[in-house]
Amino acid sequence: EYATLECISDKIQGDLISTAHWKGVPLKSILEKAEVLPEAIYVVFRCADGYDVGIPLDRGLMDGTILAYEMNGVPLPTEHGFPVRAIVPGLYGMMNAKWITDIELVDKVYEGFWQRRGWANNAKYQTHSKIVLPGDALRNRFEALSANIATPGSKSPIAGIAFAGDRGISKVEVSTDGGNTWMTASLKDPLSRNSWVLWALEWIPQNKGKYNVVVRATDGYGNLQIAEITDIYPNGATGYHSVEEFVV
DSSP: OEEEEEOTTOOTTOOOEEEEEEEEEEHHHHHHHTTOOTTOOEEEEEETTSOEEEEEHHHHTSTTOEEEEEETTEEOOGGGTTTOEEEOTTBOGGGSOOSEEEEEEESSOOOOTTGGGTOOSSOBOOOEEEEEESOOOTTOHHHHHHHTEEOTTSOEEEEEEEEBTBTOEEEEEEESBTTSSOEEOEEOOOSSTTSOEEEEEEEOOOSOEEEEEEEEEEETTSOBOOOSOBOSTTTOOBSOEEEEEEEO
16 A cells, blocks of 8 residues: 655655555564564564664554565565565654565564664654645755745645654644744545645735745644654654745
8 A cells, every 4th residue: 555654864844755655465464474472572674784673563563564575566676675675654764674684573672773873762753744835946046936936816825745654634734924823724635544645725915025834734633743843863853844935
């Protein structure tokens, strides 16, 4: 099924996030055949490049956690983990091990490669929302200027993505005054329960000026995205994404 992966190093305005269609074998079916001992609490993946990471056993037994061998209808590309990788809904990309060679069950909380360096061990996705249109368009200054210019009285589309892992997204709100007031955006049905949500809003500015466009999301459990700006280390970045739009 479709699933979105995001790197824990993704910044609020970053693009280290993507969605793909994955095909594989449920990890649950493999673990059941292995007859897991009652004392086991973590599943450890060991990889061809020396990487290792562990996930809680209950996460490994969840529907949607698979050992994937296809991506977007073709054999798993080498850079994405050929011949087999883990897709673990709800957890940042570093927990979705690539190039897996061994799977081990252990009776303790396991700290993997990045956890031994201080990164979060639960690694659950933060709720994120990003403005794609108007965009930062950092690669081309002219595109950035033209994409962020609107006209009074004319429709100015604002759109983007929102993601909260397997918690889903229930609401996205947009502000054009730096967060003082909020408007509810429309949501497109996600490709799956584990994929991002596309959102959009038609804004009609009435006056000329510079506007601070901000977005925030609420997950499927009713929890509002964290407003406080924090760094990516150790739990993933938090904060609201914003862009400037000029009405001339």
